[in-house]
Amino acid sequence: MSDMMDDMEGGEGVVKKFMFVNRKAPHGTIYALEALEVVLISAAFDQDVSLVFADDGVYQLIKGVNTKGIEVKDFSKTYRALEGYDIEKLYVDKDSMEARGLTEDDLIVDVTVLDSAAMAALMADQDVVISC
Numbered sequence: 001m002s003d004m005m006d007d008m009e010g011g012e013g014v015v016k017k018f019m020f021v022n023r024k025a026p027h028g029t030i031y032a033l034e035a036l037e038v039v040l041i042s043a044a045f046d047q048d049v050s051l052v053f054a055d056d057g058v059y060q061l062i063k064g065v066n067t068k069g070i071e072v073k074d075f076s077k078t079y080r081a082l083e084g085y086d087i088e089k090l091y092v093d094k095d096s097m098e099a100r101g102l103t104e105d106d107l108i109v110d111v112t113v114l115d116s117a118a119m120a121a122l123m124a125d126q127d128v129v130i131s132c
């Protein structure tokens with residue numbers, strides 16, 4: 001984590017491409033919420049931030065989540081505010097979405113759905129890839 005912060009603080013005007021790959025379900029662990037917080041911090045340092053949702057991470061974007069029964073805060077609405085932080089690059093792994101019976105209409109925000117080849121090419125173009 002300190003290396004990432006050093007990269008973000010490195011010279012004036014240096015912009016790095018940071019990709020955060022969200023693979024965990026939104027509730028039951030702290031990974032999803034903490035990943036979102038790190039994404040917002042990265043954007044505050046004016047970095048080029050992308051978010052990928054793969055595996056169970058696609059559940060982080062589901063519309064109409066009701067967390068009252070499990071007594072945790074629903075933070076999914078925060079994804080709708082990302083555009084205000086200049087975070088507009090949201091990607092979903094096509095196979096992960098389809099394996100869970102989801103479509104783009106089920107998601108709370110607009111995303112770009114990529115197949116595995118396109119996702120691999122996008123990841124290869126990043127300076128930093130962090131899997132959460």
